[in-house]
Amino acid sequence: MQLLLVEDNQTLGQAVEIGLSQRQFMVSWVRTGAAAISNLNRHEFDIAILDLGLPDIEGERVLQSIRRKGIDIPILVLTARDQTRDVINLLDAGADDFMTKPFDVNELAARLRALLRRRSGYTSAKIACGPIVMDTSSREAFINGREMMLSRKEYELLQMFVMQPMKVHPRDKLEALLSSDSHLVESNALEVHVHNLRKKLGQRELIETIRGVGYRLKCKD
Amino acid sequence: MQLLLVEDNQTLGQAVEIGLSQRQFMVSWVRTGAAAISNLNRHEFDIAILDLGLPDIEGERVLQSIRRKGIDIPILVLTARDQTRDVINLLDAGADDFMTKPFDVNELAARLRALLRRRSGYTSAKIACGPIVMDTSSREAFINGREMMLSRKEYELLQMFVMQPMKVHPRDKLEALLSSDSHLVESNALEVHVHNLRKKLGQRELIETIRGVGYRLKCKD
């Protein structure tokens, strides 16, 4: 696990570096805010520890600068002040957690692990097919990076298609997917939904009609 | 915090239920081992208190049954003074802590909190998501740095949202979170709570409705 430690105090920095190295973190230690920013640009870190009270740039500005660049790794802030006000501001500025000095290295390590765990808990289950991307966790659907607002049945239909692209889905299977009950659909509900989906997709040749059988999703690039 | 209390004694059960409710636990109280097992299957509890000397099933068997099903929430066992010799067996069977009756509810609450803390490895006390910041130790919630006065259920709901922003939380999961009992909610209690939460958040588009599925918290800036 690649960790960036931003800490100007020699004693504290060394203690953290040693303590975390022993706990399976790969620690890179820098002393200034400027170094922190350039390092986060260059390298791919998994997580960062940021001390406030840096010599060059104020901690909050470092934080903002990092977040503005779209770097969204978890950041744990070290602070001497124990004032709720500051902490709220920091969390607003993009910090994920904070600890007041002095602290126990065990707890620090535990919190870092918790942050990493929480992050991976977000794992968005994404499925894609050509220009279509779906996130089954947030239930979002995109076409060429643009979000589509899909109704429940449209979403379920598209998900079925994206999960098995190029497969021909028989019309009766799709109708069963749409009708909640064993309630048989006697009308052209399926066709209407496909029509609305095509409209939202823009490129309507993406869903191909297999006459007399059903539909399939084409996924060319 | 969802807690399952397994206790057949009326007086003791009531005392614990009241005492822990006052300390921000959401208590579901069942009287039998069978009920305990079925409840742990259905709901998502964070922690459980199990009295030995249940009328139907022996406590140790209940414990084994729970663990065999892969339910690994912390379990604190209540024993009478003359049962202390069984404690070793219980801890082997998967108990996390025990207390001998009679006990002080303050101590019980403290131990429960310790178990929860130990489990999550110092779960960070503060969590944030966009303009929302929550302090899970002091139970405060802020929007744009301003504190919101949330009722218990509103708080539980928002915490769930903030812990997994953008994730779609199915309505039945959220209903289970709100109903302390196995008492099924047949009404629109969830909707009303969401409505009140939105009102307190000010920006009511933060909680997005996923029609037919549930809700999710949007956390962009």
Place this chain on the structure above:
DNA sequence: TGTTTTCTTAAATATTTCTTAAAATAAATT
């Protein structure tokens, strides 16, 4: 205990989504 807050319920309203059916279009068959 009485008082206050919070929770649940239910009804009224609002909104979105689904189904239906009919007309228009396209493909296949004769």
Place this chain on the structure above:
DNA sequence: AATTTATTTTAAGAAATATTTAAGAAAACA
């Protein structure tokens, strides 16, 4: 080409789902 058959499109009403109120019940508080 004319006919038949299948699919697409449109639009409107029906059904499902969500929001908002308000009031009584339950719980927490003092």
